[in-house]
Amino acid sequence: MQLRILLHAILRLGKALRLTCQHFAKSIKARSKANNSIYLQQEGNSITLQYPHEKLPVPSRGRYKLHNAIDDCIVCDKCAKICPVDCIEIEAVPAPDVIGVTSNGMKKRIHAARFDIDMAKCCFCGLCTTVCPTACLTMTPTYDFSVFDVLEHKVPFASMSEAEIGEKKQIWDRHITDKGILAK
């Protein structure tokens, strides 16, 4: 009786060893298959995703890093107002006349001297993209943007040089004083 139990035990141990051996053999055979697909349906035998070389696909409507197509921005300040954590900082320089047209037909009358979004503060809620009238502010599927200095997370989007800003400010100041003189 004891001998039968012993034999059963040894056979079960052997089965366990065979199981691990099968896993090993399967892993060896399926070693270098790329795993760029759905996580639970991978081709190789390993469940490891070697991160920088293989990444899981992100849906295109993923709410990750913000991007502003500054040429389409009418500097309406809606995004800065609605942001719950105040991560968007805008400095506007008004212009006396229409300075351009956005891609969806709206007229631009304000220069953006500074348009900084601090991704360190951003909570990725997407409210700013909802209220943007020209849809220039979008959320891209870029999720891996680590930096060495936290200040580098403040992404500048405005593309005006100091000289340009000074020039536009001067134009506006002259326009205001002209209007003042005219009003008088």
Added chain:
Amino acid sequence: MLVAIYVERKLAAFIQDRLGPMEVGYKGTLQTLADLIKLLKKEVIIPQAANKPLFVLAPIWMLVTVVTAFIVLPVSNAWLGTPTSIGLLFLLAMLSLKTIGILVAGWASNNKFARLGAIRAMTQFLAYEIPLGLSVLCVIVVCRNLDLSVISFQQGLDVYNMYQDSIQTAYFLGIKGLDISHMGGFLTWNLFRMPILIIAYSIFFLTSLAVSNKIPFDLAESESELITGYHTEYSGIYWAWIMVSEYSALFLMSIFGVILFWGGWNTPLPNIGPLKLALYTNGYPTTWLGNIWAFFWLFTKALIFVLIQLWVKWTFPRLRTDQLIRLCWLYLIPLGLSCLLATLWWQLLIL
């Protein structure tokens, strides 16, 4: 050693359906080197209340005893290690001393868990030492000699009769009359000269797992229960020494088992008639080719057994203390004793 650690990590990973080290070097081959450099430059922390002399002594003790045991291993037909006439006894003694090192490590750490780990290691040692001795005794009965190099010579062709007075004629399967000393190959290995040694080898294999504290006899370390047990307090280079002694013990027991049971550095290919395969694949002693062949066979066989030990390590769970003692005292000792008796009778019948 570096290769062994890398192989173990990759083997464990593939068994567990994952990849193991992949980044450092090609497919992770330089990972062990990187780990070694990291350990070398780590800060050595000695607990304030620890027994400083003993704390520092313990890993050195473990390493020294295990590495000293390597002296007596005959690595090839000309590199005989130290040809002491009591080589086998020396090796067993050194392995027993290693356990004292574990005890010192656990005690000197001034840590309850480390002490528990050391106590469990002592319990394990008491349990497995006797079956180990019995299985080795079976081989000594067959070979009539304690010198490991003589045991290796006996398992080969009788061309290598460097020890004329102590060579035994090899009978296949121990049946008198089937003299196969001329054929060599695996037929002259101790396992085939005396088939009962298969039982002795299985006892030896189990106890060799216990010697190097490998799962399923992992009590002293118990990586999930005792937070690495007796070497909890060791950091940096001391831990590296303890790890090296563990892997060295693994390697040592594999080579030891190969020398005792599986033919040492002898080839598995027999001399079949005019095709003198054994002679070709073993060369003559003291020639370059002979050395290379012998080295190759010994290490291939030892590596196969190291792989089997690793395979066993990553398949089975750990035995409890009482299960371990029960296994060794209630099952392995009677088995070992009966094996010894049977070997003695058989040997007497032959002669």
